[in-house]
Amino acid sequence: MKKPGKMLMEVLRHAPKKPATEMYPHVRPYVPERFRGRLDFIPGKCIGCKMCMRDCPSKAITINKIGDKKFEAVIDLDRCIYCGQCVDSCPKDALLMTTDFELAQLDRRKLKIVLKDAGNATDAKPEAEPEKPVA
Numbered sequence: 293m294k295k296p297g298k299m300l301m302e303v304l305r306h307a308p309k310k311p312a313t314e315m316y317p318h319v320r321p322y323v324p325e326r327f328r329g330r331l332d333f334i335p336g337k338c339i340g341c342k343m344c345m346r347d348c349p350s351k352a353i354t355i356n357k358i359g360d361k362k363f364e365a366v367i368d369l370d371r372c373i374y375c376g377q378c379v380d381s382c383p384k385d386a387l388l389m390t391t392d393f394e395l396a397q398l399d400r401r402k403l404k405i406v407l408k409d410a411g412n413a414t415d416a417k418p419e420a421e422p423e424k425p426v427a
C-alpha cells in the first residue's frame with residue numbers, strides 16, 4: 293500500500309455517512325407509480341382483438357379464447373421486455389403494468405403465467421406445475 297495515510301483519511305471521511313447500499317430485501321425500495329413491472333390483465337374488458345399480440349416485439353403475450361366472449365392472457369415473463377407496447381395498443385384498456393418487479397424464479401416454467409379470472413396480480417398462476425425433484 294503506497295499511501296495508507298490517504299486511505300485512512302478517506303475511511304474517516306466516509307465513516308459518519310449513511311451507507312449508499314440498499315437494504316433490500318429487508319427494506320422494500322420505493323417503486324415509482326409508473327414503473328413498468330409485471331403485466332396485469334382485466335379479462336372483463338378484453339374483446340379478443342389480439343392487437344396486443346400483433347404489436348408485442350418479443351411475442352411474449354398470447355390471448356386465448358376460453359369461452360363465449362371470455363379470454364385469458366398467457367404471458368411469458370422471461371420473454372417480455374416490459375416495454376408497455378401491448379398496454380398502449382389495447383383499445384379496451386384490458387392490460388396494465390404493475391409495480392411488481394420481484395419476478396425471479398428457479399423454475400423457468402413458472403415465468404409463464406396465465407391471467408384469466410379476476411385479472412389482478414394475486415391471480416397470476418404458473419402455466420405448468422414445477423418439476424418434481426428426482427428422489
Ligand code: SF4
Pocket residue numbers: 331347348349350351352353371372373374375376377378379
Ligand atoms: S410489455 Fe412489451 S414485451 Fe411485454 S408483453 Fe407487452 S408488448 Fe410484449
Ligand code: SF4
Pocket residue numbers: 337338339340341342343344345355363381382383384385386387
Ligand atoms: S389488445 Fe386488449 S382487447 Fe385486444 S386482445 Fe389484447 S388485451 Fe384483449
